Amino acid sequence: MTSRLVLAIGDLHIPDRAAAIPAKFRKLLAPGKIGQILCLGNLTDKETYDFLRSVAPDLQIVKGEFDVEAANLPLSKVVTHGSLRIGFTHGHTIIPQGDSDSLLIAARQMDVDVLVWGGTHRFEAYELEGKLFVNPGTATGAISSGWWAEGEEPIPSFCLMDVQGSVLVLYVYQLRTDEKGAESVSVEKVTFRKELPAPPITDKAI
């Protein structure tokens, strides 16, 4: 029995847009803690791939538009944990990018209870039509070509999922930097239960 924690991580863009995974994240992601990794692509180099492999040998990966060296990666995949089908895709093929209706269509096509996507470099988690949608954001805080408000920058983040039966507990890790430049990791928890009347949409975006 391996660890039951599933890590969702993506949009690292090393070395083109970021130097490395933040040290505080690397420290948390020690080998032996994670059972499976769902990697949403745009790694984009071999060292990062090897690092993720060392975190958990069960590395499931899909292709981002910048993963040019790994041409054979699929665009989406589905894994099953407990009674939940979890689909994941980088999201650059979903148009308009990050649009909730388009994501819902994709989730229905993949027949999944949970859809994990990336590409926007912005953490999001919400329920729609009884399905959970999760975007773990960018693990490195790499800049994105999308629209950003004045002075706003991507916050490094990743997600952990713990599935027991039909319940998924999502842990959201974000690297905060205060005015003095000191970094700290915040952890938030979101619980998703399959086949219960959907509560009002909770947009956890910051």
Add this chain to the structure above:
Amino acid sequence: MRSLQESRQRWKEFNAYNSKDSLKDDILRKQLTSSPCDGIRSLCWKLFLYLPDFAPPTWSPVLSSSRDVFTTLRAKLLGPLETGNIGIYDGDPDHPIDPLAEGPSNPWSKLRKDEELRREIIQDLERCMPDHDYFRSEKVQKQMLDVLFVYCKLNADMGYRQGMHEIVAPILWVVDNDAVQADFEEILENEKYMLEALDPAYVEHDTFSLFQAVMHSARPWYELGEDSDDIGEKGNSPIVEKSRMIHEDLLMAVDPQLARHLKELEVLPQVFLIRWIRLLFGREFPFDQLLVLWDSLFAEDPDFTLVDYICVAMLLRIRWELLEFDYSMTLTLLLRYPQPKHPNLPATFVSDAIYLRNHLDLSGGAYIISKYSNRTPAPVPMLSPAQSPPTSPSRRGIRSSDSPVRRTMSPIAGQTARTIPSSSGLDRLVNDLAKGVVGRSKGWGLGKPIERLMEELQWNKPFENEK
């Protein structure tokens, strides 16, 4: 799982005994043919290892309390892993427990430790008894895993040690195999005792109770010494100390010639004794013969002090080969113990051991040696001080390792040669010739290949002294 019809007959035979001692006597007496435990072994082991009284009406409370204990322990130690409720969702929802945080108080790191322990055990279970299809089943491996896991959590100071799984395996097989499925309408009055003791619903529970009872005595063999690390058997770990005692005290008392010979060869007793003892001889004998050996052992001595003497008895039975072999052949023989042949099945080691326990001296050793080989060891007084002064071990050591040919001319070997019955004389001659060839070929630079060839020849030679 057995049918009621099958076990009914066994139970009838079982009822002919009126005490643990009468059953024990019969086991020790009948060990050459069949064990009275066959078919009802699970009950017999329980009787010897943890049921305090022979009378069937007294079993029920002990059985049910031991089963309750396991049910409770299992729910407490394993339940959280199975249900996922390990307290990780408790606490302040605004400040969730971070699954990745380190620290002993974090329920997630406790969970990780438990998962790690289970992984470690599974790794061994996957390779456990590879020839036995029964142990390949997922259900069986899960049962062994849960029993071992609960035991290791209870004995957290020691944790899991390789070898424990090979103690659990035969126990589970016996308990599972002897369980009786019966309809309660067709049973006779006193059969309810048997059916309760062999209830298939409690296979895992009873396996745990038996394993715990065995480990009660076997636990020290798995402990590491105080100043040793986790990597090797260093320092004064109890098992190394025990091996030394078996070699230098027990074997020395009954067969000093063999004890000194092993010492000269520098064969460390723990090299083979750790495996013999920790697995209760599980790797040395075929599975069905092992069970009969355990019958006798559990019946005679549930504290397992007899195990030391069994080791000595096993050494004595191959002592003639051991005396002739060099270091590598000796190790091969000890780690691949010759399969005992009928009627000298492994269970006879227990009666030998009982005899040795009562006669721990030269004549006791000589009796056991001659019993299986019709050869008596050279009487020790023949090693008169003039021929063999107290300092001689080192001198003889140099000689025998230097040149095996010359060893046949040494007073001891000469003495032995004279006592050899004619039947094995030829074989002995071949042996000596072989050694002569090896000795000479070393001079020709052909030592290695010829040595290997000779080793093979001798390895293939049947152990005729066993017959």
